[in-house]
Amino acid sequence: MFDKLLEQVRGESPQRIAVAAAHDKRVLEAVFNAKERGVGIPILVGKEDKIRQYTDELGIDLQDTTVIDEPNHMQAALYASNMVRQGEADLLMKGILHTAEIMRAVLNREKGLRQGNVISHTAILEIEGLDRLLFVTDAGMVIDPSLDQKIEIILNASIIAKALGIEMPKVAVLSALEIVNPNMPSSLDGSTLTQMNRRGQIEGCIVDGPLALDTAVSVERASHKDVKGSEVAGVADILLVPNIETGNAIYKAATTFANFRSAGVILGAKVPIILPSRADTAESKFLSIVVASRVATYLAEQREKNKR
């Protein structure tokens, strides 16, 4: 399913990607893979000597690529973020620096990309045997979201799902069971968010919970457990997890236990942010670029539509 997405993105204008602290081999491999396939135009901000050394080693030609020498990580992050802010780049990508550093740049008043929304992470998983991509959120940014934050996290993930062709994403509010247990807050939030969705307080998606992971994604499991009154059980696109540990564990289980392909994108700032984990493979970093590019194009299309 990532392959189908890649085909689509190859037909669209390549996005200019400002890479903060770009002096990392896997990151360079990923962005030049994107360049080669016509998906992205890398703009490298970081230690120029290391960038030149690694690209040499990887056999990458830097001829027509902008390289900005900024050895300081925080300065590189601010520079890259400011480029996006000024309209000189379309996407921001994390290189070898810490998440906290790039996020500090994103949230910077003068050079940053904040726009007042919750900034959240969505992991996209290609599970073997599943007929669709699975979106898991928040698996990497918001630690212990409040109910208000959960709503915005759902909306952020829904934008990504819509950009990837799912018109009305089905959101499962994840818990450890399918019935309400007054002692399990995640199951209470499941009910609340479901009802808010039914009342029109959360729009553009179908929300239902509480659901456990198996009954959310597997029709067979959902029917065996006889889950009642759910439009999402078995067919969920998005899993809203109650806390970062649950999201992280699902993401890591899929990639470590089973080697499934994955991507991750941060949404809620002015543009999508590509913020891979250090341990992610070059392929996963590349797929994150592909998803972020599609989302950026989708958001531009939406802006055009709203203008008319």
Added chain:
Amino acid sequence: MFDKLLEQVRGESPQRIAVAAAHDKRVLEAVFNAKERGVGIPILVGKEDKIRQYTDELGIDLQDTTVIDEPNHMQAALYASNMVRQGEADLLMKGILHTAEIMRAVLNREKGLRQGNVISHTAILEIEGLDRLLFVTDAGMVIDPSLDQKIEIILNASIIAKALGIEMPKVAVLSALEIVNPNMPSSLDGSTLTQMNRRGQIEGCIVDGPLALDTAVSVERASHKDVKGSEVAGVADILLVPNIETGNAIYKAATTFANFRSAGVILGAKVPIILPSRADTAESKFLSIVVASRVATYLAEQREKNKR
């Protein structure tokens, strides 16, 4: 690795299993599979007519099996629990009734099995490509454990790991990262539990955290992320999860995404309790019996040792 365990358990005395509300096909299939292999002796408490109907359908001979007709679920749970308490059975198993019902019987003052400890669930996963069984706790009983409860949960899981031949289990305190983030309580508990272990306040295992799932189980991932000062990173046996949602998600990801074999056992009461989920396969329920039997034998051996 479950197969190796099964071989060992087949060489030991079969355990008498009191099954509460035994009128369920998958449960009957699992306990008579255990009987056939010499692992268990089923004692069936439940709706006798249904038990006879299902065993007929499954081609099971009830000739030398005790069947106690008790159609009421709560009464069946109390009866089965009391049998264990009186020494007439060695293990308690959940049939078609609700977890809350059987746990109410377990906690009953007159007929129950409480002994003052934290009662917790440990899932045992056979992950393809992993050289060992993985123990995940608590994936089904304690919702949001306190630090005190986490210690007892570690000790319960350690008993199971020891019963399965791991002399000094390595416990990873799971979080979403490997460094301490003051805003992420699971990472703080990771540090605290590690230090308590180093000070001798948690004995019989090696505790280390915080660790994410991938760096806990994969040597390659741990080395790529350059996790410092950990004896557990990459080689964890037990994953202590911060909350039930995380444990449940790991268990469900392993069984739903990848179809890995699994078992689950409740420890902390007078005897191990076999408490499968309704959606568990007959094989998973059977493997839970195998694990619980090994643990019961191990605990009996330990009691013998302590007497001498």
